[in-house]
Amino acid sequence: MKALFVREFAMVQALNEISFDIRQGEIVGYIGPNGAGKSTTIKIMSGILVPDDGSCTIMGYTPWKDRVSYVKHIGVVFGQRSQLWWDVPVIDSFELLRDIYKVPPGDYRSNLDLLVETLELQSLIHTPVRQLSLGQRMRCEIAASLLHGPDILFLDEPTIGLDAVSKIAVRQFIKTINEERGVTVILTTHDMSDIEALANRIILIGGGSVLVDGSLSELRTRFGVHKKVIADYRETDSAIRIQGVTVQSRSAGRAVLLVDTEQTKISGVIGELSEQVELLDVSIEAEPIEEVIVKLYKEYQI
Numbered sequence: 001m002k003a004l005f006v007r008e009f010a011m012v013q014a015l016n017e018i019s020f021d022i023r024q025g026e027i028v029g030y031i032g033p034n035g036a037g038k039s040t041t042i043k044i045m046s047g048i049l050v051p052d053d054g055s056c057t058i059m060g061y062t063p064w065k066d067r068v069s070y071v072k073h074i075g076v077v078f079g080q081r082s083q084l085w086w087d088v089p090v091i092d093s094f095e096l097l098r099d100i101y102k103v104p105p106g107d108y109r110s111n112l113d114l115l116v117e118t119l120e121l122q123s124l125i126h127t128p129v130r131q132l133s134l135g136q137r138m139r140c141e142i143a144a145s146l147l148h149g150p151d152i153l154f155l156d157e158p159t160i161g162l163d164a165v166s167k168i169a170v171r172q173f174i175k176t177i178n179e180e181r182g183v184t185v186i187l188t189t190h191d192m193s194d195i196e197a198l199a200n201r202i203i204l205i206g207g208g209s210v211l212v213d214g215s216l217s218e219l220r221t222r223f224g225v226h227k228k229v230i231a232d233y234r235e236t237d238s239a240i241r242i243q244g245v246t247v248q249s250r251s252a253g254r255a256v257l258l259v260d261t262e263q264t265k266i267s268g269v270i271g272e273l274s275e276q277v278e279l280l281d282v283s284i285e286a287e288p289i290e291e292v293i294v295k296l297y298k299e300y301q302i
Helices: 038-045 067-073 090-101 105-118 134-146 164-181 192-198 216-223 266-276 289-299
Strands: 027-031 074-078 152-156 184-188 201-206 209-214 226-233 245-250 254-260 279-286
Touching: 027 038, 027 192, 038 152, 038 184, 067 074, 074 134, 090 134, 105 134, 134 164, 152 164, 164 184, 164 192, 184 192, 192 289, 201 216, 201 289, 209 216, 216 289, 226 266, 254 266, 266 279
Parallel strands: 027 184, 027 201, 074 152, 152 184
Antiparallel strands: 201 209, 226 254, 226 279, 245 254
């Protein structure tokens, strides 16, 4: 019976001829669908994985060859994995990491004080990790990755499962260390609001290859051509008809219009609208970043 069956194998390349440069002090959003190769890239850049072929140079180091010297300059946070010891207080994990990285006492104390204050860890550092909520633990994880004062921070899904308050705190902290300390941040996430709040550059990969490398504003210009005009007006039953504009919703005193800015100017829409109804207030919203990214995925069929 064994001779009648033959297994079929397919070679899948996790990464295929990916190439990019990142300047010091940048915050880069590294995005793509599940299985695109994001985490694999981060693991290679942090020295965890060894690629079959190709080269990677960061700050003059080859991550998997110069691992001992290299890791002193990087911090890594994986949203689904912990570098903190589960059953001991957070401060014990911090002190062990201090010894592993051989951080001088003065530097450790100043870094710890800054991290505890900015991430609001005062009430957490003497608590066992297993007693922390996910949001509290992620704040401690980020602090742990920065105790030795790295130049580069790799973040893989850092806000996964966090509540709104914790997300805002983490985002603000990332911005602070980038602006004040010049820490380079490479961020992979499926939460596009993280990308919109933090990244000044986006690299989109799919099938292990780089598909798009540019700024968020460039992507919006290319794919985010629709805008919403939300108009409040004195109640009326008059119809709203404007060429090239779709009325998404309408009530007696409010209308939501979808405008294709490649065909129709917003100023013209507002002008025509004011002729048809008595306007009280008008607001304009750009297309949500999630919808822009979905268009990207569709264009590249990923």
